[in-house]
Amino acid sequence: MRAQPLSISQASVAHERAILDWLMRGTHCRPNIEDIFTELCKKLLAAGLPLARASLHFRVHHPQWVGTRIIWNRGSSAAELQTVGYHVEGTPEFLDSPLRDITLGAGPIRQRLDAVETGIRHYSFFTELKAAGMSDYLALPLDHTLGKRHLVSFASDAMPGFADEHIDMMGNILPALALVSEIRVKNQLARTLLETYVGPHASEQILEGATTRGSGATVGAAIILCDLRNFTALSHSRPRDLVIELLNGYFDAVAEPIEKYGGEILKFMGDGLLAAFPLSDSRACSNLLRAICEARSAIGRLNDSVRSSGLEPLEYGMGVHVGDVMYGNIGSRSRLDFTVIGAVVNVASRLEGLTKTVQRPVLFSEAFVKLAGCQDVLENMGEHHLRGLGDPIGVFAFRPGFA
Numbered sequence: 001m002r003a004q005p006l007s008i009s010q011a012s013v014a015h016e017r018a019i020l021d022w023l024m025r026g027t028h029c030r031p032n033i034e035d036i037f038t039e040l041c042k043k044l045l046a047a048g049l050p051l052a053r054a055s056l057h058f059r060v061h062h063p064q065w066v067g068t069r070i071i072w073n074r075g076s077s078a079a080e081l082q083t084v085g086y087h088v089e090g091t092p093e094f095l096d097s098p099l100r101d102i103t104l105g106a107g108p109i110r111q112r113l114d115a116v117e118t119g120i121r122h123y124s125f126f127t128e129l130k131a132a133g134m135s136d137y138l139a140l141p142l143d144h145t146l147g148k149r150h151l152v153s154f155a156s157d158a159m160p161g162f163a164d165e166h167i168d169m170m171g172n173i174l175p176a177l178a179l180v181s182e183i184r185v186k187n188q189l190a191r192t193l194l195e196t197y198v199g200p201h202a203s204e205q206i207l208e209g210a211t212t213r214g215s216g217a218t219v220g221a222a223i224i225l226c227d228l229r230n231f232t233a234l235s236h237s238r239p240r241d242l243v244i245e246l247l248n249g250y251f252d253a254v255a256e257p258i259e260k261y262g263g264e265i266l267k268f269m270g271d272g273l274l275a276a277f278p279l280s281d282s283r284a285c286s287n288l289l290r291a292i293c294e295a296r297s298a299i300g301r302l303n304d305s306v307r308s309s310g311l312e313p314l315e316y317g318m319g320v321h322v323g324d325v326m327y328g329n330i331g332s333r334s335r336l337d338f339t340v341i342g343a344v345v346n347v348a349s350r351l352e353g354l355t356k357t358v359q360r361p362v363l364f365s366e367a368f369v370k371l372a373g374c375q376d377v378l379e380n381m382g383e384h385h386l387r388g389l390g391d392p393i394g395v396f397a398f399r400p401g402f403a
Helices: 008-025 034-048 086-090 098-103 123-132 165-171 174-198 198-205 232-235 240-260 284-306 343-358 367-370
Strands: 053-059 066-072 080-087 109-112 137-142 149-156 217-227 262-270 271-276 316-331 336-341 362-365 379-385 393-398
Touching: 008 034, 008 165, 008 174, 008 362, 034 053, 034 066, 034 174, 053 174, 066 086, 080 086, 098 109, 098 137, 098 149, 137 165, 137 174, 165 174, 174 198, 198 262, 198 336, 217 240, 217 284, 217 336, 217 343, 217 367, 232 240, 240 262, 240 284, 262 336, 262 343, 271 284, 271 336, 284 316, 284 367, 316 343, 316 379, 343 362, 343 379, 343 393, 362 367, 367 393
Parallel strands: 316 362
Antiparallel strands: 053 066, 053 149, 066 080, 109 137, 137 149, 217 271, 217 316, 262 271, 316 336, 362 393, 379 393
16 A cells, blocks of 8 residues: 655644654754754755745854854855954844844834735835745744843745745744753853853863863973052042043953963963963964064053053063973862963062163063074073062163164
């Protein structure tokens, strides 16, 4: 006896079950939600949905971005990942958008774009979709735990758009998509927060399991310690917001070149900064020198702006040394800091303090200069006794007019 062909509704249910099974069982080895979303859209298309465009919108915790959006278009091999700055929340486009309303608690939003339906809000965004040839639009809330609400949207360019069974299918896969996406978003959130607060290299170490007190390794590194001069007086004499703005500007000027040339910022200490350039990179010392030169230029530009505002220019000190350091977890039983410790860090700190005495903003140890081979651009400042060290060490500074 021949099997009877499936009806349209039966075929739709079979496709839906297959997609749900894939979401729950077939995505565990896929770390990126944009890849999963691309595959999902292709499966919906293969299931008969007249899908032309789809998007995922997530609010994220990031120092530069309020959110990310993933845009898929039919015919593209991969979805496009875009970041969204905090300024977007105040724009007319966001304030008049389905994303804003759904994140504030609205339910699903459906709009036929080939005709104006009464009783339904017509967002300005719909005009763009219609101009792009879209005929139907559906936005669904994507609810994660702890009340976090995001959005997924689908658009069709077919006539007459999505059928009721298509709407049902998209709604039915929503809980599985929410679960799968939350896992990826939380994984990325953990990585982002760790990179923001401890740096990319330390964050990798922590995510790989370096979480016990005392865990770490001895590594060779060039160490730089920077400090802003007269910050205490500045913080007492100027409004708080201005002090924060100046401090952030100073850290941008110093930190961006350090990261650009492969250095790792280990911590911000009030108005100070500690960074390391691992010697596993043969260019570590030369990269540190390039970073310092660019940082000094950036501070100069910042001071031009500071002077134009009627304020005193920012002064700073930098100490540089090289050698073996202990790199790992230090702290109490319940509160750890992933950082570097050792005599090398102490010498860099003492050199930074010596900049006040010799009136040079940047000082290098003789050990660093020999390893970097940069004697030609530096001036020998002689040997100096550093507090806490028995023997004096050779100290170098940039020649006047250099950097």
